[in-house]
Amino acid sequence: MALRVVVTGAAGQIAYALMYALAKGDVFGPKQPIELVLLDISGMEEALRGLVMELTDCALPLLTKIIPTVDYAVGFKDVDVAILVGAMPRREGMERKDLLKANVKIFKGQGEAINEHAKKNVKVVVIGNPANTNALICKKYAKDIPAENFTALTRLDQNRAQAQVAERLGIPNNDVWNCIIWGNHSSTQYPDVRAATALVNGKEVKVHEAVKDENWLKNEFIKTVQLRGAAVIKARKLSSAMSAAKAICDHLRDWWNGTPDGRWVSMGVISDGSYGVEAGLMYSFPVKCKADHTYEIVKDLDVNDFSREKMDQTQNELKDEMKMAMEFWW
Ligand SMILES: NC(=O)c1ccc[n+]([C@@H]2O[C@H](COP(=O)([O-])OP(=O)(O)OC[C@H]3O[C@@H](n4cnc5c(N)ncnc54)[C@H](O)[C@@H]3O)[C@@H](O)[C@H]2O)c1
Numbered sequence: 001m002a003l004r005v006v007v008t009g010a011a012g013q014i015a016y017a018l019m020y021a022l023a024k025g026d027v028f029g030p031k032q033p034i035e036l037v038l039l040d041i042s043g044m045e046e047a048l049r050g051l052v053m054e055l056t057d058c059a060l061p062l063l064t065k066i067i068p069t070v071d072y073a074v075g076f077k078d079v080d081v082a083i084l085v086g087a088m089p090r091r092e093g094m095e096r097k098d099l100l101k102a103n104v105k106i107f108k109g110q111g112e113a114i115n116e117h118a119k120k121n122v123k124v125v126v127i128g129n130p131a132n133t134n135a136l137i138c139k140k141y142a143k144d145i146p147a148e149n150f151t152a153l154t155r156l157d158q159n160r161a162q163a164q165v166a167e168r169l170g171i172p173n174n175d176v177w178n179c180i181i182w183g184n185h186s187s188t189q190y191p192d193v194r195a196a197t198a199l200v201n202g203k204e205v206k207v208h209e210a211v212k213d214e215n216w217l218k219n220e221f222i223k224t225v226q227l228r229g230a231a232v233i234k235a236r237k238l239s240s241a242m243s244a245a246k247a248i249c250d251h252l253r254d255w256w257n258g259t260p261d262g263r264w265v266s267m268g269v270i271s272d273g274s275y276g277v278e279a280g281l282m283y284s285f286p287v288k289c290k291a292d293h294t295y296e297i298v299k300d301l302d303v304n305d306f307s308r309e310k311m312d313q314t315q316n317e318l319k320d321e322m323k324m325a326m327e328f329w330w
């Protein structure tokens with residue numbers, strides 16, 4: 001049976017890079033047919049029409065249906081997976097509060113529509129910023145769907161951390177694993193390699209032993225990952241799209257199929273109180289995923305004073321965002 005997958009913000013730049021990968025089987029496998037729902041807002045119908053033409057012209061064997069729409073009731077109807085990319089972008093002069101207000105409205109509406117129209121076991125990943133808080137709002141308004149079905153994308157940050165370490169060590173990206181992103185998908189996030197491993201000259205070693213430069217790991221490395229999104233915007237005059245699309249594929253592939261033994265990945269998920277993070281916050285943790293599309297937070301990792309401070313800093317930002325968003329919950 002075909003899986004029905006909706007991508008919101010379908011006329012935008014991330015979606016443009018994402019659709020082809022999804023439709024050709026990069027996430028759900030080479031045997032899984034897919035129905036793609038392209039959801040954007042009123043006024044974007046013509047752009048969606050162009051996208052439909054392009055997807056049709058790819059003549060992909062797995063893509064059995066393409067449904068362009070600007071109507072939530074159509075867009076979320078019976079979906080198995082919802083990829084929420086579209087959000088209100090921050091405009092010049094806009095306060096964080098205004099941005100949150102606009103997004104509370106969008107993600108409340110989408111949460112309600114998911115609750116009403118999607119399959120009850122729908123899996124949701126939120127990309128549109130502020131991703132963690134948008135995901136939390138969406139979850140709040142999808143009352144009949146389990147909280148653990150809502151996630152926020154921090155995989156791009158994880159991939160950035162992994163790539164920075166691999167480049168530093170001069171090894172392939174896949175030879176670095178178990179980097180963690182704690183907290184918010186923002187500049188307060190804490191990229192942490194204390195439990196990460198690298199394969200160097202055929203031997204598995206802890207990343208900090210391989211790098212042998214605590215100062216780099218505690219300063220430049222963290223800052224580079226935290227500020228990477230802004231650096232891309234400065235250079236491209238547009239936010240990251242190709243790397244974001246790739247990270248969405250990684251996030252969903254691991255959630256859907258499971259993570260290999262001994263490996264974990266980072267996802268924004270509802271906190272169960274682990275690591276002193278307030279229960280109910282949408283916080284990025286290391287998680288292990290199973291083949292039945294469930295996941296659990298990796299427990300009992302060592303947290304030293306340095307990590308504690310950074311994990312709390314990003315937690316405090318998320319609490320502030322939640323408080324601000326709650327002012328607009330109506
Ligand atoms: N979490 C991450 O790692 C990450 C990484 C990169 C970008 N982002 C965020 O992803 C979002 C999208 O980025 P982009 O570059 O594709 O933006 P974009 O401006 O190219 O596209 C956004 C699209 O969303 C649509 N849209 C707006 N409101 C919508 C709604 N209510 N329903 C459906 N569609 C709606 C717009 O019409 C537009 O077509 C931004 O918020 C960006 O900050 C997150």
Ligand SMILES: O=C(O)CC[C@H](O)C(=O)O
Pocket residue numbers: 129156228229230232239240
């Ligand atoms: O900083 C922003 O406004 C968007 C950055 C984006 O989320 C990224 O990480 O590339």
